[in-house]
Amino acid sequence: MRGMTLEATLRGIVGTAHVLKGGDLPAYEVDWRKRWHGRARAIVRPGSAEEVVAVVRACAAHGVSLVPQGGNTGLVGASVPDVSGTQVVLHLGRLNRVRELDAANLTMTVEAGCLLQAVQEAAAAQGLLFPLSLAAEGSCTIGGNLATNAGGTQVVRYGNARELCLGLEVVTADGELWNGLSGLRKDNTGYDLRDLFIGSEGTLGIITAATLKLYPQPGTVSTALATLDWLDAAVEFLGLAQSRLGASLTGFEVMNRFSMDLVRRHFPQLQQPLPAANWTVLLEQSASDRPEDAAQRFEDLLALAFERGLIVDAAVAASLEQSKTMWHLRESIPLAQSLEGLNIKHDISVPISRIPAFVRATDEALERAVPGVRLVDFGHLGDGNLHYNVQAPEGEPADRFLAEREAEVNRIVYDAVMAHGGSISAEHGIGALKREELAQRKSPVAMKLMRAIKQALDPHGRMNPGRVI
Amino acid sequence: MRGMTLEATLRGIVGTAHVLKGGDLPAYEVDWRKRWHGRARAIVRPGSAEEVVAVVRACAAHGVSLVPQGGNTGLVGASVPDVSGTQVVLHLGRLNRVRELDAANLTMTVEAGCLLQAVQEAAAAQGLLFPLSLAAEGSCTIGGNLATNAGGTQVVRYGNARELCLGLEVVTADGELWNGLSGLRKDNTGYDLRDLFIGSEGTLGIITAATLKLYPQPGTVSTALATLDWLDAAVEFLGLAQSRLGASLTGFEVMNRFSMDLVRRHFPQLQQPLPAANWTVLLEQSASDRPEDAAQRFEDLLALAFERGLIVDAAVAASLEQSKTMWHLRESIPLAQSLEGLNIKHDISVPISRIPAFVRATDEALERAVPGVRLVDFGHLGDGNLHYNVQAPEGEPADRFLAEREAEVNRIVYDAVMAHGGSISAEHGIGALKREELAQRKSPVAMKLMRAIKQALDPHGRMNPGRVI
Numbered sequence: 023m024r025g026m027t028l029e030a031t032l033r034g035i036v037g038t039a040h041v042l043k044g045g046d047l048p049a050y051e052v053d054w055r056k057r058w059h060g061r062a063r064a065i066v067r068p069g070s071a072e073e074v075v076a077v078v079r080a081c082a083a084h085g086v087s088l089v090p091q092g093g094n095t096g097l098v099g100a101s102v103p104d105v106s107g108t109q110v111v112l113h114l115g116r117l118n119r120v121r122e123l124d125a126a127n128l129t130m131t132v133e134a135g136c137l138l139q140a141v142q143e144a145a146a147a148q149g150l151l152f153p154l155s156l157a158a159e160g161s162c163t164i165g166g167n168l169a170t171n172a173g174g175t176q177v178v179r180y181g182n183a184r185e186l187c188l189g190l191e192v193v194t195a196d197g198e199l200w201n202g203l204s205g206l207r208k209d210n211t212g213y214d215l216r217d218l219f220i221g222s223e224g225t226l227g228i229i230t231a232a233t234l235k236l237y238p239q240p241g242t243v244s245t246a247l248a249t250l251d252w253l254d255a256a257v258e259f260l261g262l263a264q265s266r267l268g269a270s271l272t273g274f275e276v277m278n279r280f281s282m283d284l285v286r287r288h289f290p291q292l293q294q295p296l297p298a299a300n301w302t303v304l305l306e307q308s309a310s311d312r313p314e315d316a317a318q319r320f321e322d323l324l325a326l327a328f329e330r331g332l333i334v335d336a337a338v339a340a341s342l343e344q345s346k347t348m349w350h351l352r353e354s355i356p357l358a359q360s361l362e363g364l365n366i367k368h369d370i371s372v373p374i375s376r377i378p379a380f381v382r383a384t385d386e387a388l389e390r391a392v393p394g395v396r397l398v399d400f401g402h403l404g405d406g407n408l409h410y411n412v413q414a415p416e417g418e419p420a421d422r423f424l425a426e427r428e429a430e431v432n433r434i435v436y437d438a439v440m441a442h443g444g445s446i447s448a449e450h451g452i453g454a455l456k457r458e459e460l461a462q463r464k465s466p467v468a469m470k471l472m473r474a475i476k477q478a479l480d481p482h483g484r485m486n487p488g489r490v491i
Numbered sequence: 492m493r494g495m496t497l498e499a500t501l502r503g504i505v506g507t508a509h510v511l512k513g514g515d516l517p518a519y520e521v522d523w524r525k526r527w528h529g530r531a532r533a534i535v536r537p538g539s540a541e542e543v544v545a546v547v548r549a550c551a552a553h554g555v556s557l558v559p560q561g562g563n564t565g566l567v568g569a570s571v572p573d574v575s576g577t578q579v580v581l582h583l584g585r586l587n588r589v590r591e592l593d594a595a596n597l598t599m600t601v602e603a604g605c606l607l608q609a610v611q612e613a614a615a616a617q618g619l620l621f622p623l624s625l626a627a628e629g630s631c632t633i634g635g636n637l638a639t640n641a642g643g644t645q646v647v648r649y650g651n652a653r654e655l656c657l658g659l660e661v662v663t664a665d666g667e668l669w670n671g672l673s674g675l676r677k678d679n680t681g682y683d684l685r686d687l688f689i690g691s692e693g694t695l696g697i698i699t700a701a702t703l704k705l706y707p708q709p710g711t712v713s714t715a716l717a718t719l720d721w722l723d724a725a726v727e728f729l730g731l732a733q734s735r736l737g738a739s740l741t742g743f744e745v746m747n748r749f750s751m752d753l754v755r756r757h758f759p760q761l762q763q764p765l766p767a768a769n770w771t772v773l774l775e776q777s778a779s780d781r782p783e784d785a786a787q788r789f790e791d792l793l794a795l796a797f798e799r800g801l802i803v804d805a806a807v808a809a810s811l812e813q814s815k816t817m818w819h820l821r822e823s824i825p826l827a828q829s830l831e832g833l834n835i836k837h838d839i840s841v842p843i844s845r846i847p848a849f850v851r852a853t854d855e856a857l858e859r860a861v862p863g864v865r866l867v868d869f870g871h872l873g874d875g876n877l878h879y880n881v882q883a884p885e886g887e888p889a890d891r892f893l894a895e896r897e898a899e900v901n902r903i904v905y906d907a908v909m910a911h912g913g914s915i916s917a918e919h920g921i922g923a924l925k926r927e928e929l930a931q932r933k934s935p936v937a938m939k940l941m942r943a944i945k946q947a948l949d950p951h952g953r954m955n956p957g958r959v960i
Binding site: 088125128129170171173177179181183184185194198199200201202204205206207208210211212213214215217218220221222226238240257258261264265266267268269270301309310311312315319349371372373374375376402405406407443444445446447448449450451452453456460463464466467468469470471472473474476477478479490491 | 596632650686687707735738781843845874875896938960
């Protein structure tokens with residue numbers, strides 16, 4: 023339709039009610055952490071993959087770039103428009119159908135805008151498990167989870183979002199619909215396009231649906247907290263748990279003393295079953311054998327760890343309620359730290375064997391640079407993933423600390439990560455936040471390959487520009 | 492070195508002893524199935540990744556294309572040169588070091604030319620498991636396994652080669668060395684280059700090393716054979732086994748009557764513990780709990796399957812020896828069928844839930860087209876992967892059958908695969924064998940994306956041309 027404005031064309035595609043004028047819609051234009059305040063030309067809410075195709079083509083015809091958005095819960099500024107007022111936000115919330123659940127194949131096909139929790143619930147309604155689990159699950163969408171290759175608390179057993187996806191439906195930068203939905207566990211017919219789109223943060227194409235792996239619901243879940251003197255003991259304890267529990271080890275979280283102290287300070291009503299210690303581990307087993315066998319195996323593991331001097335103390339949840347309380351302690355750390363004041367966050371990973379050395383070296387380097395610095399160190403030890411956050415010394419205003427020390431602190435932490443063979447983004451992605459850091463830290467050969475791929479699949483740079491690459 | 496021949500340059504890089512003159516070296520120039528007889532300009536055997544870099548650059552400077560080769564055990568003609576006599580075979584057998592084994596991180600870094608069995612043994616020597624397992628493991632290399640995303644018998648629990656790899660070292664088409672070796676289970680720093688190279692059959696770059704995932708060795712392995720009247724019962728039995736055994740279900744193979752009859756006929760000395768039946772399942776559990784608990788769980792599953800009328804009869808291995816015999820029966824099918832005469836092989840997958848319908852429909856269509864046709868139908872039911880092979884009617888010469896009927900049989904089988912949402916290559920890859928079929932069967936959008944990626948990463952088409960794409 024020659025001469026029509028983009029807005030008119032978009033209204034024709036998705037209906038007037040689903041084209042919002044940008045400029046003052048914080049739900050769409052401000053990120054979760056409120057660090058990026060953008061301004062969209064328009065927000066478009068298509069209702070089907072075919073409408074996404076038409077929107078992408080319309081934007082291409084007008085030379086306008088697109089920012090795909092799911093639950094807008096990302097932590098790296100990848101899902102909000104820039105400040106130019108020229109970008110269209112493509113919101114996928116209306117693509118929220120469960121298209122199919124195939125229990126005998128242990129798969130389900132869902133649209134990108136389904137909330138993660140809705141996906142979990144649809145599986146549970148059939149007695150099955152979709153194991154991806156993370157704090158934002160009530161607000162984030164499966165499309166966003168896949169676009170950022172989300173991690174969470176069950177990775178030690180089930181892998182990241184990538185490992186839980188068998189196939190994708192994607193709208194390409196050319197505005198073509200690729201139906202790569204597949205319920206196949208083996209398919210060696212050409213290049214792995216699925217994994218290229220997963221984790222590309224909307225910079226190569228727009229995920230509109232996915233076929234996901236499901237698992238039988240485990241019958242018996244056992245949870246425990248254990249305290250330890252040394253982080254080295256936690257790594258050894260993890261190895262013991264892996265050899266004794268095998269694949270029924272579904273959670274292995276670690277928290278340093280200051281993390282738990284913050285929870286004590288800001289949530290005094292939460293019962294802490296164990297006295298304060300240098301390190302606390304949250305251990306979870308999910309088993310499919312007889313409950314009494316599973317419970318015995320779990321107790322035996324803790325007894326053996328105690329006998330070997332790895333753990334100092336332990337508390338096993340005697341009920342589902344107590345198990346939830348234990349997880350609640352762990353999950354209260356992010357909020358407790360923000361109640362304490364803004365801090366400098368890092369989502370890093372290093373090989374599990376090198377975590378104790380990494381933490382020792384980095385703690386020391388930071389203490390030298392910022393005497394009295396406080397470290398909120400917690401995370402998914404079973405995956406080598408720590409949220410290693412740096413809080414201002416007691417009494418120092420957080421905003422001044424961030425303004426003056428963020429660059430230096432990041433340099434110290436990321437230098438240490440690289441020296442220990444690690445990653446500057448374990449599960450949150452790159453987005454706008456770490457784009458420059460990535461260009462400096464990633465190998466030039468890898469950056470060249472990535473740029474070649476971006477150029478090949480999005481030659482006009484219209485898919486979420488300024489993110490990742 | 493201007494003016495030097497390519498051969499002289501290659502000898503300077505890898506040493507005279509490691510540049511072989513092509514033309515009559517069947518070990519390098521003829522494929523495993525002896526369907527492709529090529530002729531190389533030269534065979535080069537570099538001793539390090541740096542030498543691979545130099546070889547790739549030298550070939551690029553002379554405009555010569557490269558065919559990477561590992562154990563040369565592939566089944567789709569991807570690892571031998573074409574007949575032109577112009578290609579260089581890059582043989583990776585001398586890159587055979589285990590560079591590192593990190594037990595606490597459950598990873599090992601190995602060079603591409605390591606035999607799969609050597610990788611398994613190096614892990615086992617540390618009490619750990621590298622679970623990739625397939626018939627050619629004594630001859631194939633880990634580089635080839637990754638280049639083709641090999642599958643095998645343990646996929647139901649551990650996934651394909653792709654899922655067992657955390658990082659790669661690759662020489663790009665530009666002759667640059669990408670060190671993407673990583674012992675990280677979470678790393679969201681940009682596009683997933685690793686998975687793009689895995690399964691690309693040497694057409695995008697040359698894998699020189701990999702970091703692999705290891706697992707604790709399971710303590711107790713239980714094996715059983717069970718017979719069934721219907722394939723639908725096998726699918727139901729699989730679901731029951733998944734829900735009862737969880738992740739300790741490590742093998743679920745299925746074999747039709749004719750497969751087992753061929754083993755009876757050609758290997759009469761092999762003891763078959765159960766009478767002939769329409770379908771036979773080989774079931775394996777690998778558990779880390781107490782042996783008596785594991786054995787009880789396994790027996791309970793079989794009792795329940797019997798009670799529900801899913802299985803007709805079952806035999807549980809009472810010793811490691813008996814367990815090996817059961818696997819030996821299964822693994823003798825490929826040889827038994829070739830003793831019976833050449834047949835038309837298919838390595839296909841469909842969603843597990845659709846396997847019975849697929850087999851019924853395809854059996855019927857083939858019987859209509861070729862009355863008396865005999866079907867060797869066996870494979871990895873737990874992954875939806877069947878080796879659905881078509882043997883000439885009793886008494887008809889195999890070579891005539893292949894010459895006259897192969898195209899028609901392939902069309903019938905692949906039409907049925909597509910109609911059931913399946914894949915024409917589950918675990919063997921595309922190579923030269925299925926390249927044309929792929930171009931016809933794969934979605935045009937996917938083919939366009941694949942071509943764009945090939946063009947971006949290998950613009951001069953020098954990496955294993957004529958394969959995959």
